[in-house]
Amino acid sequence: MKDFFKNVWQYPKFLAVVVIGLFTFALEPLAPFLKRPATAIALISAFVSAFICLSLVLRAMLGLESV
DSSP states (O other), X not given: OHHHHHHHHHHHHHHHHHHHHHHHXXXXXXXXXXXXXXXXXXXXXXXXXXXXXXXXXXXXXXXXXXX
């Protein structure tokens, strides 16, 4: 039974490593844009606006009250 829980505990670690790897792989091509201030501001504002839009859509879909 000890080996079972040891094996099960490895799955969340594996999931975390895969998710971090995917984010690294997806964001690596955007790194050159962060070197210039104008494109960095545009890129950061695009991420922030995408996050706000996603949160508003999910709140509307789930019927949650806004704070």
